[in-house]
Amino acid sequence: MVRLMPRKGERGNALLVLYSALIYLFLYLPIAVIILFAFDAKPIPGLPLNGLTTSWFAEALRDEKLVGSLLTSLRLAVISAALSTALALPAAMVLAWLPIRFKSLVMSMVLGPVVLPQLVLGLGLVILLRAAPDMVGEPAIILAHTTITSSYATLILYSRFLGFRRSYIEAAMNLGASEFTVFREIVLPLIRPALISVFMLAFTDAFGEFVVAWFVAGFTETLPITIWTSLRQVISPKVYALSSVIIIVTLLLSLVSQLWVIRQTRLTSKAPSA
Template sequence: MNRLSFGWTLPAYSVLLYAFLYLPIVVIVLFAFDAKAIPGLPIDAFTTDWFSASLGDTRLVGSLLTSIRLALMAAVLSTALAMPAAMVLAWRPVRMKSLVLCLVLGPVVLPQLVLGLGLVVLFRAAPDLIGAPAIVLAHTTMTSSYATLMLYSRFLGFRRSYIEAAMNLGADEFTTFREVVLPLVAPSLIAVLLLAFTDAFGEFVVAWFLAGFTETLPIAIWTSLRQVISPKIYALSALVILVTLFVSVSAQVWILGQSRRECES
């Protein structure tokens, strides 16, 4: 009897946990279809007009495109910086490696409020960078930390025999990296790139400190929270959620396919 009750308790707890995590997302998507000018429960009628209205709002669309552009730049830079750092940490003898890994983890552990304040003081020496360049540099600093740690764990399990075999067959270092190393770590690179992009896209605190006259989507949403939240915010957020879920699922399916091919080979 105890085993039976425990068997039901754990699945029920899991269902409640995930329901709690995804309930805010469901509410946002639901309110995006509310016909009222001020969305709220109960919903009397549904409409899709807010989606076209949000896409027609030049301020919202402009902030969305700004967030996408800056997050993409930060994700590419952080991945490019993290890969050689992870290779050195995983494949080369490094003195006091534990301390180095702790320092790499620093920007992630440090509160964003403190990090944003420190970056504001730092960029006072270069005030021309305040705005988009400062946001990109800050997000690169933040996302490159866990990108390095994720790729470090991947390179620890990398079979060095593949590299040795390629070089024994006459391939130089660049060819070996391009034809052997890069294809095998491509799933991890895609995962790191997507995670860094997602984190930089939704980051608000540090961007608020360094934005200047640059308005990202989180800043635009925060500004609208001072007044009545427009249904266009819900509609645009619902579109971002749906696109993000589609990209995440597609990337996960691709990564699983690549992993299976690697195991079969």
């Protein structure tokens, strides 16, 4: 006899699939709209589309203000991500491997910049920079982004070091390796996937951060500040075109990095245990 009514488990799976599809639609529909408007032939993008063109991409590349703010954001994001990763690495090692009194209090302080609203953090940095007004601009943006990103970078690396096999280090030191050699030849290769993930996350967050940067930027214009300035007027299709390029490149880099991290993690997990 043919079963007409789906089983309870099947209905639950169907609802789960529908719920997941709605979540992804909510997340990616605005991105799809940005990419669609980048090809709109009208000077003021909107539905319905009167035609498709790729001329706005060339116009965006010829816009010195947009390209200049993009290069500024890239440079500051790379510096901030590198600093936050470099600061998070020793901090995570100490928190994971050494006995520390009031460790929960220390972890709460590490979480501070993440938990605090960015508005409060921006106001605090403004007050702090009154004592050093020469830092307003790019140095202040780097300081702010490093403060924010180093917090969750430390937490990610901390979780990685908790699962680190200390027997590798002990075996290498028993064979006569120095601490620096152990760190270079054992620790760094094993945590390289986590380091790359942390750097990519820190770079992405610093590249797109607006609120704190707006408080301390001074006359420096990052790409988010430039886009926000254009929002106060009519949004140029050039902004959509440049945003589309950034979105596509970011998604591709994220996909490639995740595939690389998964591959490296599998290779590490297949290594013989000591």
